[in-house]
Amino acid sequence: MFTPSSNDVRRFFCEAFRKQRAGEVLTPMDAIAADWIVQHPEYHDELLDAEEAVARDYSVEGGRANPFLHLSMHLSITEQVSIDQPRGIKAAHDLLAARIGAHEAHHQIMECLGETIWTSQRTGLPPDQEAYVECVRMRAGR
Template sequence: MVDQDPTALRKVYFDAWQKTLQNLPLTPMEAIISDIIKRHPEYQPIFSDPENFNDLQNEKFALDHNPFFHLGLHVTIAEQVGANRPLGIRPLYQRLLKKYGDQNQAEHKMMECLARILVDSFQQSNSVNEKRYLEAIRRLL
């Protein structure tokens, strides 16, 4: 799910949750987003009331408390696992699920690794080092 326009990207999240609340059919990506929002009740009020989101936009979310960044990392993990890219991430994910016994906890651990790798690559103006990313995930096991 790649979109450079934050407003358009945020709309995807709002639309997915609104469709969920109305029991409307979801696209595969909307189903992923809906599942993630279901696992995050703290974010549900935000996505349940898109009309009031303009008030929220004026708030500066800390990166670790930004619902869009957080959910975006979950979506990234879901896409990576679904495609098994980087190669080998799917079996690592399955092992983490067994270790933690909780999908959210396993994904949050992976997201910490992903966020660190993304920050490092951004600061060093490099592409994401998939090998280091997978090594970081392996250390969680």
């Protein structure tokens, strides 16, 4: 199983952005990443230099939002929805997206995903997939 380091992830997003801007052929994963990057112009400057991106500090104490975490969550949610894993996430996503748009739906789902991961880390238990999907359903029903 491939487990990329945070530096690998940063380089991946920078390279996908470089390829997209240069009009080069994109892999399917590059294309998905580039689609999300295009929707986040506020991150473009930070994606221009991979070595600088690797060196940056995005700690909470640094007070800077981590564009690589944000974009990675978009990719994770895209994958979850495409395979409906956990079961029910696609339907919950689709309801939410119909109400507030696909991009904003992803941002709302990120809140649920972050809460699910935080709870799992705090309790030492596996992520509660049912609670995660229910959180998205609740947001869809607002």
